Amino acid sequence: MYYIKDMKNVMEMLLSDAGEYNLILGSIGDFVEKEIMPSAKKIDQEGIFPRQNLEKVAGQGIMAIPFTQDYNGLGLPYPVYIAALEMLAKACANTALQVSIQGMVCEGIRLFGDDKQKKEFLKEKGLAEGKSLAAFALTEPCCGSDANSIQTKAQLSGNNYILNGTKTLITSPGEAGFILLFARTDKGVSSFVVPRNTSGFDVAKVIPKLGFRGHRLSEVHLDNCTVPKENLLGEEGKGLEYAKHILNSGRITIAAIAIGIAQAAYEKAISYSKDRSAFGNNISEYQLVQEKLADMVTGINAARLLTYYAAHLKDKGKNIVSEATQAKLFSTEMALNVCDKAIQIHGGYGYTDEYDIHRHWRDARLLTIGEGTSDFLRLLIAHLSLK
Ligand SMILES: Cc1cc2nc3c(=O)[nH]c(=O)nc-3n(C[C@H](O)[C@H](O)[C@H](O)COP(=O)(O)OP(=O)(O)OC[C@H]3O[C@@H](n4cnc5c(N)ncnc54)[C@H](O)[C@@H]3O)c2cc1C
Incomplete structure (x- = not known):
């Protein structure tokens, strides 16, 4: 169910x-x-x-x-x-x-x-339906949180923009048909839709990592990558403003992923605690185990309320910067905590591949980093609260 x-x-x-x-x-x-x-x-x-x-x-x-x-x-x-x-x-x-x-x-x-x-x-091209896939390329070796400092250049030449630079820590760009990519023009950070098969767009290196192992975290080299000027999204120099809007919605979806991961780990912990016995009882009968289960489900439901509330406000066209950020911050930290407790309830088996519990923790671990680290989100929430 x-x-x-x-x-x-x-x-x-x-x-x-x-x-x-x-x-x-x-x-x-x-x-x-x-x-x-x-x-x-x-x-x-x-x-x-x-x-x-x-x-x-x-x-x-x-x-x-x-x-x-x-x-x-x-x-x-x-x-x-x-x-x-x-x-x-x-x-x-x-x-x-x-x-x-x-x-x-x-x-x-x-x-x-x-x-x-x-x-x-x-x-x-079927992006809305998912008939072709998309990637998002903002981060560079120099800078992730500090996106205003990106160095990839986009130079207008006739009817084209010529892109040069390096993107890194990008999720599965080689699998995507189109990449929303950020680069600097004379007017500042700007955004472009780059078809993956554009010459000069090279998925140069796959970076091994802890979780989300179905994805290829990659470095992308742009070597005179030439896109028609029609592929500039919106206006030159407004890319960072656009990225902030895009990440606002993105943060609600990352919060939803965190809740789903936590729910999976919680249900596995409930089921295991009813099966596993120690000292003559199922471990679910021990109150220290029950305490963990109670905290897990309370965290999941609190995160769900915050996240669905932010989604509802988005639907109503309200400003959701703080609510979406709170939802992402709370849900992702909750998910890490819940997955950690789920491993603990599984004892030594939680650490093994067989029980498939640490997958949830490894996946959850990304979520407090990607699309705004928890630190960055706290700064943003406080900034909005103090305004
Ligand atoms: C698996 C994975 C997938 C990713 N996918 C993508 C993707 O598809 N597209 C994309 O563009 N990026 C992607 N990223 C990159 C991700 O968005 C960045 O890693 C993230 O934004 C943080 O940037 P950074 O790694 O450069 O860390 P930094 O910005 O260098 O931060 C390092 C540490 O310093 C802290 N810090 C920085 N500034 C401050 C401050 N002012 N005050 C307090 N603390 C601060 C941060 O919170 C962090 O703890 C991915 C990363 C991973 C790991």
């Missing part, structure tokens, strides 16, 4: 017509449990990019949930998308991460692209 009552209750609190969405989410839950979850362990252990899962997810219309029919989207409320993403992350975080990145890139094109770009990339 993936669409659990705790999720349903929150949806009913937020959406007046939740009945219809409950049916949709119930069937998405059944789909991810049956079609996506079974391959999650293998994807992690063998480092397989989850392309097959993503094709199935696209086939179900999950990536298209928040986009309007103009882009072959389903036009459903944002909390429905967030709930679907949570269930997807519970089933397979590697698959969910790509859906999150895809959503972020599409949101950028939707918000800042012109009509031609929206039609071309979101609809005709």
Whole structure:
């Protein structure tokens, strides 16, 4: 059962017509449990990019949930998308991460692209539906949090921009059809949609890492990479402003992934605690184990409330900078904590590959770093509170 009552209750609190969405989410839950979850362990252990899962997810219309029919989207409320993403992350975080990145890139094109770009990339190239995949390339060797200092250059030459520089720590750019990439023009940081097969775009190095092993974390070299000037998104010099908007939505989706990962670890811990016996009793009967379980589910539900609330505000067109940031900060730290407790409840077996518990912790570990470190998010929340 993936669409659990705790999720349903929150949806009913937020959406007046939740009945219809409950049916949709119930069937998405059944789909991810049956079609996506079974391959999650293998994807992690063998480092397989989850392309097959993503094709199935696209086939179900999950990536298209928040986009309007103009882009072959389903036009459903944002909390429905967030709930679907949570269930997807519970089933397979590697698959969910790509859906999150895809959503972020599409949101950028939707918000800042012109009509031609929206039609071309979101609809005709199928980004909104997930028929082609997207990557997001902001980070460079010099700078991640300090994105204003990026050094990749974009020089206008006739009808083209010529891009030169290095991007690093980029999630699966080699698997994407299109990359939303940030580079500096004379007017400042600007954003471009770069087709992956552009000459001079080179996925140079795959960087081994702790979790999300279905993804290839890569360095990208741009060596006179030439894109038509029509691929500039919005205006020159506004790239950083756009990135902040895009990351706001992205942070809600990362929070949803954190909740899904935590829910998976929690359910495994509940089940193990009922099976494992020590000193003549199931360990679930020991109050120190119960304390952990109680803290885990309380954290998950608190994160869910914060995250779905931010999603609801986004739907209403409100300013969500602080709420989205709080949701990401709280949910990702909660997920790490819950996954750690789940390993503890599994004892020594939690440390082994066989029980597939440390996968959740390894995946969760990224989430307090990517798309804004917890430190950076705290600074931002405090800054907004003190304004
Ligand atoms: C698995 C993975 C996938 C990723 N995928 C992508 C991707 O697809 N696209 C992309 O563009 N990037 C991606 N990243 C990069 C990620 O977004 C950056 O790692 C992150 O933004 C942090 O930047 P940094 O690593 O340069 O750390 P830094 O910015 O150098 O920070 C290092 C430490 O210093 C702290 N710090 C920095 N400034 C301050 C300050 N002012 N006050 C207090 N503390 C501070 C940070 O919180 C952090 O703890 C990915 C990273 C990983 C690990």
